Amino acid sequence: VxxxxxxxxxxxxxxxxxxxxxxxxxxxxxxxxxxxxxxxxxxxxxxxxxxxxxxxxxxxxxxxxxxxxxxxxTGARPAAFDSAVWPPEGAVPVPLDGFYDRLADAGFGYGPLFRSLVSAWRAGDEVFAEVGFPEQRRGEATPFGLHPALLDSALHAAAFAGLTEVEGGRLPFSWSGVSLHAVGA
CATH class of the missing domain: 3.10.129.10 (Hotdog Thioesterase)
Structure with missing residues (x-):
């Protein structure tokens, strides 16, 4: 991507x-x-x-x-929500305790850089994710519009929307309508 x-x-x-x-x-x-x-x-x-x-x-x-x-x-679509309000109003935190252990048990062993899902929230059918590198690794994201490890970590939140099955090993293979609205956030 x-x-x-x-x-x-x-x-x-x-x-x-x-x-x-x-x-x-x-x-x-x-x-x-x-x-x-x-x-x-x-x-x-x-x-x-x-x-x-x-x-x-x-x-x-x-x-x-x-x-x-x-x-x-051409024609990037505007962001669907106001990112100035974070987490989104009415969103409920999703507990992440043991999440990466469950992924590892399912055969997806992620290294430290790819364990960058910091927090997640649900609001109805929507899931919002916060991803980020540890302070000492943030410079590694600079050459990218969106660092692949951060994108991958954001996709981990799909498990909380029922879009992937951690135990079943399904992963995204298709994307549509992807626009980058900001870099260096």
């Missing part, structure tokens, strides 16, 4: 209209991965197709594997 948003910035698109993961990107124990983002030409509405490919670093003789496909667009 971060890479798609950044690619959109480069071509004048401020919204990831659609992004679907097609295959997981497995990182090797050693070495790196070469990534390739391909953004196509704009259609009549300014929408641009996006594809994400990868292959092991230094493996020029191997084919690229497509990992995601999507569409970049």
């Amino acid at each position: 971060e890479m798609a948003g950044r690619a959109g910035d480069q071509v004048g698109c401020d919204r990831v209209e659609d992004l679907t993961l097609l295959a997981p990107l497995v990182l090797p124990e050693r070495g790196g991965v070469a990534l390739q983002l391909v953004v196509g030409g704009a259609d009549a509405e300014g929408r641009r197709p996006l594809s994400v490919y990868a292959r092991p670093d230094g493996a020029e003789d191997e084919p690229w594997t497509q990992h995601a496909t999507g569409v970049l667009a």
